[in-house]
Amino acid sequence: MIIDLERFIDEEKKYWTELETILDKLDRDPFKKMNLSEIKRFHYLYQRTSSDLARVMGFSAETEIRRYLESLVGHAYAEVHELREKPHRFSPLHWFFQAFPQTFRQHLRAFVLALVITAFGFAIGGIAITIDREAKRVILPFSHLQIDPSKRVAYEEKAGATKDRLKGKKATFSAFLMTHNTRVSLFTFAMGFTWGIGTVLLLFYNGIILGATALDFVHAGQSTFLLGWLLPHGAIEIPAILVAGQAGLILAGALIGWGRRISLKKRLRTVASELVTLLCGLAVMLIFAGIVEAFFSQYHEPVIPYDAKIIFGVSELIALILFFGLSGKSKEKLVAKD
Amino acid sequence: MLQRTNTLHIKTPEGITFALPLAGPVARFLAWIVDFACIFVIMTAINMAIQVTQVVSFDFARAASIISYFIVSIGYGILCEWYYKGQTFGKRLMSVRVMDIQGLRLQFSQIVIRNLLRFIDSLPVCYLVGGLSCLLSPKSQRLGDLAANTIVTREPKISRPDLEQLLTHKYNSLRDHPHLVARLRHHTSPHEANMALQALLRRDELDPSARVELFEQIATHFKKIIPFPQEVVDGITDEQFVRNVIDALVQASGTPRKR
Numbered sequence: 001m002i003i004d005l006e007r008f009i010d011e012e013k014k015y016w017t018e019l020e021t022i023l024d025k026l027d028r029d030p031f032k033k034m035n036l037s038e039i040k041r042f043h044y045l046y047q048r049t050s051s052d053l054a055r056v057m058g059f060s061a062e063t064e065i066r067r068y069l070e071s072l073v074g075h076a077y078a079e080v081h082e083l084r085e086k087p088h089r090f091s092p093l094h095w096f097f098q099a100f101p102q103t104f105r106q107h108l109r110a111f112v113l114a115l116v117i118t119a120f121g122f123a124i125g126g127i128a129i130t131i132d133r134e135a136k137r138v139i140l141p142f143s144h145l146q147i148d149p150s151k152r153v154a155y156e157e158k159a160g161a162t163k164d165r166l167k168g169k170k171a172t173f174s175a176f177l178m179t180h181n182t183r184v185s186l187f188t189f190a191m192g193f194t195w196g197i198g199t200v201l202l203l204f205y206n207g208i209i210l211g212a213t214a215l216d217f218v219h220a221g222q223s224t225f226l227l228g229w230l231l232p233h234g235a236i237e238i239p240a241i242l243v244a245g246q247a248g249l250i251l252a253g254a255l256i257g258w259g260r261r262i263s264l265k266k267r268l269r270t271v272a273s274e275l276v277t278l279l280c281g282l283a284v285m286l287i288f289a290g291i292v293e294a295f296f297s298q299y300h301e302p303v304i305p306y307d308a309k310i311i312f313g314v315s316e317l318i319a320l321i322l323f324f325g326l327s328g329k330s331k332e333k334l335v336a337k338d
Numbered sequence: 339m340l341q342r343t344n345t346l347h348i349k350t351p352e353g354i355t356f357a358l359p360l361a362g363p364v365a366r367f368l369a370w371i372v373d374f375a376c377i378f379v380i381m382t383a384i385n386m387a388i389q390v391t392q393v394v395s396f397d398f399a400r401a402a403s404i405i406s407y408f409i410v411s412i413g414y415g416i417l418c419e420w421y422y423k424g425q426t427f428g429k430r431l432m433s434v435r436v437m438d439i440q441g442l443r444l445q446f447s448q449i450v451i452r453n454l455l456r457f458i459d460s461l462p463v464c465y466l467v468g469g470l471s472c473l474l475s476p477k478s479q480r481l482g483d484l485a486a487n488t489i490v491t492r493e494p495k496i497s498r499p500d501l502e503q504l505l506t507h508k509y510n511s512l513r514d515h516p517h518l519v520a521r522l523r524h525h526t527s528p529h530e531a532n533m534a535l536q537a538l539l540r541r542d543e544l545d546p547s548a549r550v551e552l553f554e555q556i557a558t559h560f561k562k563i564i565p566f567p568q569e570v571v572d573g574i575t576d577e578q579f580v581r582n583v584i585d586a587l588v589q590a591s592g593t594p595r596k597r
Contacts, residue, residue, distance in 0.1 A: 027423050050354040057528075066528060070356040071493070074441055077350050082443040171401035179408040186412075190457040193481050251485065265439065265487050272486065273447040279454065 009065065012052050016072060019045040023075050046076040098328035100281035103274045104243070105324065107250050114245030117200055118238075121207020126215040128208075133219070139212045149220035156225075156300050166298055174294030181237060181286045185244035189251065189279060196252025203245045210238070228306035231313025233293035239320060240285035247278040346477060346489060348441040358441065361434040361490040363472040370465065372428030377414050381407055415453040420446055433493045439477070440487075448486040455482035510582045511570045519586045522564045531587050534560070534580050541577070553577040 022042055026032055034042060053069040104111065128135045140146060147155075159165055166173060191198025217226035254267040262270075300306070346358045384406045392399040418426035424436035424444050436452070438444050459468030459480045468480035477489050512519055534556050541549055557576035560583050571579060 047352065050350065050352050053356065054354055070358075073350070073354060074348065074356050074358060077348070077356070077441050078438065078443045081351070081441075168397050171395070171397045172404065175401035175404040179404055182408070186454055187457045190455050193455060193458055193485055255485075268485055269487055272445065272451055276447040276450045279450070 008052075008055070012048075015045055015048050016052070016069070019049050019072060019076060023072070023079070026079060042076075043080065046073070046080050049073055049076065095277070096281070096284065099277050101324050101327040101329075103277045104246075104281070105329075107246060107274065107278075110249040110253065111242060111246040113249055114199075114203055114242045117203040117245070118207035118210070118242060121204040122211035122214070123207075124204075125208035125211025125213075127211075129212045129215045130219065133216075136212055136216055139208060140216075141209075149217045149222045149225075153222050153225045153300075157302070166294065170294045173298075174290045177293050178287050178290030181240070181290065182283050185241055185282055185286060186279065188241065188244040189247040189275070192248030192251030193255070194252075195255055196249055199245055199248030199252060203242075206241060224306050224310075225300065227313070228300065228304075228309040229297060232297045232309050232316070233289045235313045235317040236285050236292070236320060237289035240282040240289060243278055243282040243285070247275050247282075250275060250278075344478075346439070346491070356441075358437065358489070359492040360478045361432075361492045362478060363469055365432045365434050365492065366472065366478075366490055367465070367469070369426065369428035369432040369434055372431050373414065373418075373426050374428075376427050377410055380410050380414070384410070412453070415456070416449055419444075419449045419453070424449075429490075434490050435493055436483075436488050437491050438487060439489050444488070448488050452482035452486035452488050455480075455485050458482075510585050511574070512566060512582045512586045515566065515570065518564050518566055522560070522583065523587055525563050526560075526583075526587060530559070530563075531584070535584055538577075538581060538584060549577070553580055556580050 019042075022038075022045070049069060050073050053066070053073050056066045056069055125139060128139060137146065188199055188202045191202055214226060214230075217223065250271050254271045255264070257264065257267050260267060296304070296309070296312070300309075344360050344362070346360060347355050348358065349355045385403055388399050388402050388406070391402065415426055419429075419436055422430065425434075429435060436444060436449070438448065456465075456468070459465055459471070459482050461467045465480075468482070471480045471484070472478050475484065477483075479489060483489060512522075537552055537556055541553075544552060553576040557579045560580065561571065574582070
């Protein structure tokens with residue numbers, strides 16, 4: 001019990017100030033590493049301040065001192081008892097070529113599920129447009145997709161041959177595509193918080209639009225145009241949206257926690273960094289897809305032959321499959337052996 | 339049923355419990371308005387800088403503007419909370435801070451997730467979903483906070499009360515009974531002591547009748563906690579009695595002052 005509060009404060013204040021100084025330094029430099037003697041001193045100060053807090057708690061008058069010590073102990077507690085890995089200096093290459101594909105493989109089932117949902121939507125959209133060609137007025141919300149595909153192809157090829165329609169607009173168009181697609185993808189992920197219902201609906205709806213558009217062009221005999229138009233950017237953009245769906249489903253899985261006997265907090269804590277890795281990865285993919293769509297995909301024959309565009313798109317798709325399938329795998333094996 | 343609380347208590351392995359006062363929806367909304375204004379100012383400054391490049395390429399300038407807005411609107415919260423350890427400019431101004439729900443160090447992934455889930459929290463307008471979640475969740479968390487395991491706490495301004503203006507170092511009859519003073523200190527909670535202290539600090543703001551009534555209630559309360567002998571409390575007003583109680587609690591030097 002404290003007999004003389006003023007004396008107690010006078011005696012202990014220097015230790016509190018010292019602890020506060022160390023915490024300020026740690027705040028300013030998250031990568032700071034203390035040597036052994038500094039760690040020992042820090043731990044001593046933490047314990048001493050904790051003990052002071054316990055003593056002040058038994059004393060009725062000093063709520064302000066108690067609050068101050070609580071904030072100090074709370075802050076130091078975070079540093080002393082944090083068991084998770086301290087943030088290390090970020091290496092973009094290591095992250096992109098190892099962490100991102102490894103995380104993708106780790107949650108492959110969620111990606112497959114996102115793919116199946118989109119494919120189901122694709123089938124429904126395709127069937128709907130096959131049965132009733134007029135359905136596209138309801139299914140496809142974009143005016144440029146409402147036109148008859150043959151007329152559109154004829155128009156695009158003729159207009160593209162005479163002048164560059166995107167001249168002076170390419171960068172703006174590309175920026176719009178990147179930001180729009182990233183926003184849609186992040187929204188698809190965020191909807192995972194609705195126990196995955198929102199993510200599933202968005203993936204399904206995307207699939208319907210894709211299926212209806214594709215079959216509309218196929219029925220009009222414009223399959224080559226469709227592949228040449230969609231593949232160069234779609235080979236990256238569509239998988240990126242599926243990765244967003246994958247992240248949303250992982251979030252939903254953590255919320256639901258099928259058969260996992262760990263608390264919700266722990267489940268969410270476990271997947272947090274993996275979700276961020278997937279989201280940052282898909283943002284990089286969408287930046288690439290945005291550039292390709294504005295500067296390459298919108299140019300058709302006779303400006304760029306369809307074969308060249310299709311080969312480019314297929315190459316991208318193969319490269320992407322190899323990237324997700326193999327990148328960072330050797331390091332993964334080494335870690336598994338250890 | 340889950341009960342709402344305005345304080346999160348964390349018990350350390352050393353057996354010490356500390357409390358983190360939680361920020362309410364109003365303080366958080368005001369912080370968001372300040373942050374919104376900050377984003378507006380940053381974007382205006384960036385757009386002014388970009389306008390210079392319009393001379394070279396209008397297309398590039400517009401693209402830069404679109405991308406900048408996207409990065410600033412999403413990245414502002416993430417970068418500020420990362421750099422300022424859970425605070426944006428708005429949160430600093432409102433003295434609130436994002437913290438890990440277990441009092442541990444805030445991780446970058448937690449910051450990213452809570453900020454990206456603003457997409458849902460901001461639905462349908464003006465953070466209605468987030469606001470409702472904040473009001474309904476036991477720890478005032480919006481959906482982003484729930485997913486990221488974070489809470490938003492108030493940062494109390496640490497200032498010692500001006501005791502000198504209250505405690506005139508005059509004779510305090512309670513101090514003639516040190517054993518009763520010790521019992522008083524033992525049985526008085528910090529909340530009760532603070533309530534009496536605040537009443538004394540704000541006494542001049544009260545109407546005369548309300549002042550008399552308030553100090554009568556407080557004095558009665560303390561007299562119930564420790565019944566001092568009649569000669570100690572006789573002849574002094576209730577306000578003086580409360581002043582003596584606070585003096586005994588705060589200036590606990592152990593040596594009673596002489597008459």
